[in-house]
Amino acid sequence: MNNFSRLAKPEEASSYLPHFSRSLAEKSARRLTAMPLFSEKDYREMHPGAVDGSDGDTFYHALCYGAPQGAPLFKPEQIARSLANASDSSTDESSPAAPVVSSFHDRAGAFRAQYPHASVYVSSLGNTFMKEIAGDLALDLRRAGLDVVIQDENSDIASMPPLSIVVAPHEFFTLGVGKEWMRDAVVSASFVYNTEQLHTPWFAKAMPAIVASQGVFDISPQAAHLFGEAGIPAMHLEPGATLQTRWLEDEDMDHPLVDALPTNAKGQIFNPRAWTGRPIDVSFFGSESARRESFFGRNAATFAKLSSFIYYRRQWHGPILDYTEGRSLTRLAGHVAGHSKISLNIHRDEFPYFEWHRMVRQGMASGALVVTDPCLPHPHLRPGEHFFEEEARHIPNLLEWLIFDVDGQRDAQRVLKNTADLLSSNEANFVRTDAMLSFLSKQLGGTGP
Template identity: 35%
Template sequence: MSQKQSVRINPVGALSDVSSIFEIRNHGLSQKEGNKSTIRTVSRSARDEEIIRNSGLFDEEFYYNTYPDVKIAQLDAVKHYISHGAAEGRCPNADFDTGIYMEIFRREISPGENPFSHYIRTDGKTFYSSRGMLENYSHASVHKAVSRMEKLALFNADDYIAMNSDITTSNVCPTRHAVIYGISEGRSVLSGKHLAKTMGRLAQKPAVLPDIPLEASVKKRDLPYTIGVLHHSSGNVFIRDIAKALVDQLNQAGLNALLMDETYPVDKKPQLCIFCGPHEFFFLPGSDDWKKDEIIRRSIMFNTEQPQTQWFVRGLIYNLMGSGIIDISFQNMELFSDAGIEGLFFSPPVDVAVRKLSPEDQTHSLVRVLPLSCRKEANPKLPFSKRLIDVSFFGNHTEKREKFFARHAEFFSDYKCFFYYRRMDGPIAEGKMYGILSRLAGYVASHSKISLNIHRGNEQFFEWHRIVAQGMACGSVVVSEECLPHPLFTAGTHYLTESTRHIPNLVEWLLRSADGKKEAARIRSNAFSRIMNGQQAAENQKRLLQFISSQWKIISHDR
């Protein structure tokens, strides 16, 4: 090897022994010069070590498991990688291939510099294929997303390969492929069978909110001065409602929160951003300016989607890359927390209040089909017996719902029903045609004796804000299929559950028997008590403050 030849790639793409490079460079120098060179070498190694350790990207567990000789020798993994591992073609984590990187950037890497250190140091200036279709985001964010995906119980690598047989020829591990290619390509990422098993296990566990420590007070200095809760202006109107509910909670807690959308100037963004419905926000037009690594990694994502949907999968990229996550599903929050993402369960509060429709709403075709007496203001305290609508339902078409309503159409024809059920592929956006729906659902529920909850599929997902909680707040009795456990609402206490086959029997019993009407009164009373529980509301607000404070400590140090 000549003195000028500083790097050699072996047949498998590994870097030759780095130490030999330094020895060749010192050959023929005086002892004094040699010592100086040695000092420079040690300094470079120390600098590489500092860069690699501070990045948090070196996976010691991976290194020891992949190279057991290092573990057996009880060597420090990072030091070994710098002094010998890189030269031998060993990799610092499952995502970074030392040999491939050296092949691509051998001319850019300084003599003697560790390739992984170079990768970290020059992030954003060099392109490396390890980021796949996420090349606009830093290697740190992509690595974080892949690491979290590996721990996310909803994902199964074997199922991913089975659903995408063409990737078996890829040299990228399936978890990484799913994150950097699969989600963006619209592939099948989460298998229905594995989802059912995972959620089935969670269904066996009680949903219990953690206790709040007595010393849990949060100081203002530990909180951001400004918070923006962002939704997309062309997105689902119900997402906007949830975003507004969070803004109201933050402001009631003494914070300075603002409801924003994608048109807000990015250069004037608040200190902390919370993106409500990332599956919508980052995919609908006009949000490109917000798709920046420095924004995503320092923001909180507010997931509102169910795991079995394509929208949940689409939003996973941002849920995995963000700082923390808020979720309306207790089970989703637990799954994200187990994957290493600090999470908060947030149930949007609902008001027990008289509901009114505007004069413009009164002219809408969906209102004109209501009985005249139901077009006036709706009082949630209206007695069960005086409500003129027997059963109401709001929801989009699914195969499961189609079978339910087709099978029981004759039964419901004997009752006064209001069923908003239609096929719709895109979001229910604000506007003259559909904007009324968020108001109408609560308005109709306040005139209904029973609010039906039929799940989209067989996943037992708790239908949270619009159907269950809002139905309770409007004074109707929620009749639902069995749901996943909820920390605030309990089946048999705040709402009633039954199989789809026997839901008509339960409805008939509630509407036509004395015992059923007595049970309806009990359920309504319990639901009102839970929703209007001041202590519960105060505890939820404390949890929200604690979460924002803990996230802000992380984000404010991420410069």
């Protein structure tokens, strides 16, 4: 029997969710039954004997025992099938109509009259990327005139406003005193913003909050579609990204990685629309994985030929935390992209998610040309139009063509212009906030936009 089969007290969902009521857990577990992604047979095969120790209810066990411990909820084959099926529908997000911006303020005013205040919650102990996303979400809501406060797990639970969004529930509800927030009155009244991929233990940890929440924002269009199919209110949402001219702060200049930069890549200011004179040919920031290890090892000769800057973070370092060197490190990733011709994305494993943070927020926003191995389709960003996509084994040839060949350079400039124009569009910001308000209003029962 697996060690996550411990029995709960009658009033609690499980010993791993002590503040989550059994009644809400049972209601939430039923949402799993509507998810084609979840298979009772697969779950029992992955965890033989475990379900038998918790009244034999597979869905309840998965949500209240397996998920809180990061246990696999779905077989990889089923995830791959579901993502492929979702990709056929999740890219159907319609382009905004022209009147959206002109009428935005009226709809924002109606929403603000009902919900003038909002809180965006993010763990103080989690990955610093999540704090960046929280800041971007707050900016989107402030665009509608809302009074938005970013808070963490040390805030007063009793002061939660009716409009509350929890970023990265896999961190917020599981780290430190955030565990105290995993209770009915909080979770069922909140919206959550999921950033994690379906096959990871972090997604599993987020699952109890996802299925019990008022609604889900997801950074993946495919995941949002899968939630929606299961009757879970969900919206694909990527925070805004705009062209940057500077990432580093004065305190970052003492970071050891700055010393490793070429002399002409140490300036804090860069031009996101200037490309040909950038001193770094190709850069990569990411954590280690067997797939990446194989790619970089196999193509070491190519990277040695180019002016390359590769930061390859070992897993034992753990997540990039906001209260360590992490703040400087994430800014350095953007800074390096701002001095690189090409920002490279290589997927961690066989699941080819569109890596928004690396590809858009760091790479495209810094004026770098993004090159990636094949991704799941994106509703608005397309290969050959906003980035280059190629099978991993052919990426070295593509890099050399883009950097050294006149035709390659010309094609690179075309794609860079498309991306810069897109990220410079103020209309896109209003459209995104308008869509957020419409989704929130519908779930909150209001009459807003």
